[in-house]
Amino acid sequence: MKILKKLLVGFIALIAVLLIIALFVPKQYTVSVSETINKPKQQVYDYVKTLRNQTQYSEWVKADPNLNPEIIGTDGTVGAIQRWDSKNDNIGEDVGQGEQEIKNMTEDRIDIEIRFKRPFESKANTSNIIKAISENSTSITSEFYSNDAYPLNLMSYTFGQSMIKKTQIQNLKNIKQILESQ
Numbered sequence: 001m002k003i004l005k006k007l008l009v010g011f012i013a014l015i016a017v018l019l020i021i022a023l024f025v026p027k028q029y030t031v032s033v034s035e036t037i038n039k040p041k042q043q044v045y046d047y048v049k050t051l052r053n054q055t056q057y058s059e060w061v062k063a064d065p066n067l068n069p070e071i072i073g074t075d076g077t078v079g080a081i082q083r084w085d086s087k088n089d090n091i092g093e094d095v096g097q098g099e100q101e102i103k104n105m106t107e108d109r110i111d112i113e114i115r116f117k118r119p120f121e122s123k124a125n126t127s128n129i130i131k132a133i134s135e136n137s138t139s140i141t142s143e144f145y146s147n148d149a150y151p152l153n154l155m156s157y158t159f160g161q162s163m164i165k166k167t168q169i170q171n172l173k174n175i176k177q178i179l180e181s182q
Contacts, residue, residue: 019151022150023150025157026153026157027147027153028147028148029161030143030144031161032141034139034172035140035175036133036137036139037137037140037176038137038180039182040132043138043179044140044179045130046076047178048110048128048175049110051076051102052069052071052082055069056178057178058174059174061084066086069082078105079101080101081100082100083098083099085118096116096117098117099114100112100114100115100126101113101115103125108129108131109129110128111126111127112125112128122146122148122152124145126142126143127141127143128142129143140175142168142171
């Protein structure tokens with residue numbers, strides 16, 4: 001009984017320490033990664049602006065082989081929405097439920113709002129910034145912006161940012177490989 005009490009007190013103390021730490025952890029963060037693609041800017045832009053193309057390069061979409069994202073509106077234009085609802089129970093393959101909407105487009109930038117519904121409700125924003133380096137070389141920067149409420153900010157700070165960065169890097173490598181092989 002004493003061991004059980006000590007374990008319970010230790011567990012409560014650990015939770016209290018984590019909650020205190022979360023008070024001092026930033027709630028907002030940005031993850032930014034870049035890649036150079038040896039293709040003209042317009043070709044990179046046209047590929048990335050189309051939500052349906054994410055089935056070819058997005059590690060999030062590819063995680064659930066049975067995911068069939070639905071496009072609402074005109075894909076590749078402001079207001080287009082891609083909805084998904086993963087039904088996969090395998091760990092690492094269930095990408096939850098949500099949608100993303102193209103909110104703004106300029107000749108160098110595509111801004112998207114992501115609205116997660118499951119496993120928990122939240123919002124985030126992403127941008128793809130596309131700039132010509134030369135006639136046949138383009139820089140693409142993928143940015144992810146999040147604002148997580150307390151105490152979830154601690155989880156995002158310790159695990160989420162690195163996971164997002166790793167996935168963004170792979171997504172850009174996938175885009176590079178796909179476009180440069182065309």
